[in-house]
Amino acid sequence: MAGGPLAGLRVLEIAGIGPGPFCGMLLADLGADVVLVERIQPGEDDFDLGAAAIPHRGKRSIALDLKSPAGVETVLALVGKADALIEGMRPGVMERLGLGPDDCLARNPRLAYGRMTGWGQDGPLAHAAGHDINYVALSGALWYSGQPGEPPLTPPTVVGDVGGGALYLAIGLLAAVMSARETGRGQVVDAAIVDGSAHMLNLLMTLRAAGQLQAERGRSLLDGPHWYSTYRCSDGRFVSVGALEPKFYALLRAKLGLGDDPVFANGYDPASWPDLRERFAALFATRTRDEWSALLEGSDACFAPVLDPEEAAAHPHMKARGVYVEAGGFLQAAPAPRFSDTPANVPGPVPRRGADAEAILRDWS
Numbered sequence: 306m307a308g309g310p311l312a313g314l315r316v317l318e319i320a321g322i323g324p325g326p327f328c329g330m331l332l333a334d335l336g337a338d339v340v341l342v343e344r345i346q347p348g349e350d351d352f353d354l355g356a357a358a359i360p361h362r363g364k365r366s367i368a369l370d371l372k373s374p375a376g377v378e379t380v381l382a383l384v385g386k387a388d389a390l391i392e393g394m395r396p397g398v399m400e401r402l403g404l405g406p407d408d409c410l411a412r413n414p415r416l417a418y419g420r421m422t423g424w425g426q427d428g429p430l431a432h433a434a435g436h437d438i439n440y441v442a443l444s445g446a447l448w449y450s451g452q453p454g455e456p457p458l459t460p461p462t463v464v465g466d467v468g469g470g471a472l473y474l475a476i477g478l479l480a481a482v483m484s485a486r487e488t489g490r491g492q493v494v495d496a497a498i499v500d501g502s503a504h505m506l507n508l509l510m511t512l513r514a515a516g517q518l519q520a521e522r523g524r525s526l527l528d529g530p531h532w533y534s535t536y537r538c539s540d541g542r543f544v545s546v547g548a549l550e551p552k553f554y555a556l557l558r559a560k561l562g563l564g565d566d567p568v569f570a571n572g573y574d575p576a577s578w579p580d581l582r583e584r585f586a587a588l589f590a591t592r593t594r595d596e597w598s599a600l601l602e603g604s605d606a607c608f609a610p611v612l613d614p615e616e617a618a619a620h621p622h623m624k625a626r627g628v629y630v631e632a633g634g635f636l637q638a639a640p641a642p643r644f645s646d647t648p649a650n651v652p653g654p655v656p657r658r659g660a661d662a663e664a665i666l667r668d669w670s
Contacts, residue, residue: 308650309334309335309337309640309644309647309649309650310644311332311337312336312337313338314336314337314389314482315337315340315387315669316329316337316388316389316391317342317391318341318364318390318391319342319380319390319393320341320342321392321421323437323466324471324474325391325392325471326358326360326361327466328421328472328475329341330360330363331471331475332389333364333653334650335640336647339365340366340367340383340387340661340669341361341364341367342380342383343366343367343368343658345369357635359635361656362633362653362655364656365656365661365665366657366658366662367659367661367662368658368659368662371402371404372402377402377403381404381408381409381412383665384409384412384416386413386669387669388416388485389416389417389418389482390409390416390417391474392404392418392419393421395432396427396432397432406418406493413491414489415490415491417478417482417491417494418491419477420493420494421470421471421474421496422495422496422498423436423437423439423440423465423497423498423499424499425499425500426497437464437465437466437498438459441464441465443499444499444500444503446469446506449509449525449527450464452522452528453521453523464502464505465498465502466498468505469500470496473496473501473504477494509527523579524575527549529575530573530582531578531581532547532548532554532572533546533547534546534582536586536590537589538589538590538592538593538594538596539592539593540593540594540595542593542610543610544589544597544601545609545610545611546601546607547607551573553606553607557601557607558572560600560601560606561588568581569581595610598610614629614636615636630651630652632651633652633655637652639651
């Protein structure tokens, strides 16, 4: 039996792509028994990555034909033993299969029925196709990811699929499970990426309410100053600085040899930012990334090198914390967050399609 803080939690996941599987992985990492219901054969739109499907790690797989009465009945039998269900179909698909919320809650009134979509279960766009970049664009979350005159650019999948989608579905499911244990009543969790990624803007909306966030990109505290940006080094690699507070900015200036330069003294005047960004860019271009790391890393100058995942895995801080692991022949991030009394498991293997059917039907009977 798996360990971790969610040991004993039973989650049924209808196979999909993106945020739904990621949510299931997170719950499995923390000890939940996640049963993945896959198609008997991959569909034409499926990304069948085999053993490289890291979001399937630690789960068990059963392969069923959900268009057959026998397949639907098997799912409903599993629903009867589940605490939560994850599905990421377009609105109406699960209902047409006979596996919608009404069907499943009739079989198990305590079920937390999690629905993962980009646009949500209702609204004018609910039935339109889309992906991460579209959802964060509409929600407002993409707006400040770029400099004036440049197209907005955000890390693929991180802000939408994972942050605004999978993580909100996970907390929603756990909240619904807790509620069901108190009330005996399950419910539907409508997790939409547009909702979650908009909700994540509330830290920035605090700045807006305080008059510190402008509609124009490049004019606010977190997207305009020279002391909060990334820079190219002489070797073509990059570094980041984020010296937001005056004491950290003063230390950064001192370490860069600019402590007595009056040009940099008033670093909080937005009118000076374009010029000072150019000066910082020219300065950082004079040394390699590793040379800047040797000078600045570990200080209160709020500095970090920009690393690719392989480099991140090898970094002394990341290695000391075991943030990345090699499992199943692939580099992947270890489970997070960490628990003092019920630590999460080492990442489990990616199951072969349908390999665990017999054990699942026995264990969940």
